Amino acid sequence: MNTWFVSTVHRLPGKTLSFIWGMREFESESAARHYAKVALNNGLQVEAGTLPEIQPQVRVAREDAMAWAAVNEGQAHLLADDPV
Numbered sequence: 001m002n003t004w005f006v007s008t009v010h011r012l013p014g015k016t017l018s019f020i021w022g023m024r025e026f027e028s029e030s031a032a033r034h035y036a037k038v039a040l041n042n043g044l045q046v047e048a049g050t051l052p053e054i055q056p057q058v059r060v061a062r063e064d065a066m067a068w069a070a071v072n073e074g075q076a077h078l079l080a081d082d083p084v
Contacts, residue, residue, distance in 0.1 A: 003054050004032035009045040025051065036060075036069040 002025035012018040026032040036046045048068065049059040060068045 002027055003050055004029050004048065005051055006032050006036050006039065006046060006048045008039045010043070011045070033069050033071070036065060040066055040069055 004026045005023055006026065007021065007023040010020045012020070024035060026035065032048055036048055039046050045062050046065040046069070047060060047062050048065065050057055
C-alpha cells in the first residue's frame with residue numbers, strides 16, 4: 001500500500017509559464033525521500049507528503065524539500081512529526 005507521494009516541477013528554460021509537473025506514489029517515506037533526492041539533484045522542484053487517507057497528514061513544502069531529502073532515516077521523525 002502506498003503511503004507517500006512526491007510531486008516534481010521542471011520549469012522549462014526561457015518560458016515564463018511553461019513547466020512539466022509529475023507525481024509518484026511510494027510505499028514508504030524512505031522510498032519517497034530517495035526519489036526526491038534524485039529529483040532535486042536533477043534540478044527539479046519537489047514537494048512531498050503522506051497521501052490524503054494516511055494519518056497523521058505530513059507535508060513537505062518545496063522550501064523544506066532539500067533538508068527533508070537529506071535527513072538520515074534515523075532522524076526522519078524530526079521533520080515528519082509536523083502534521084498538517
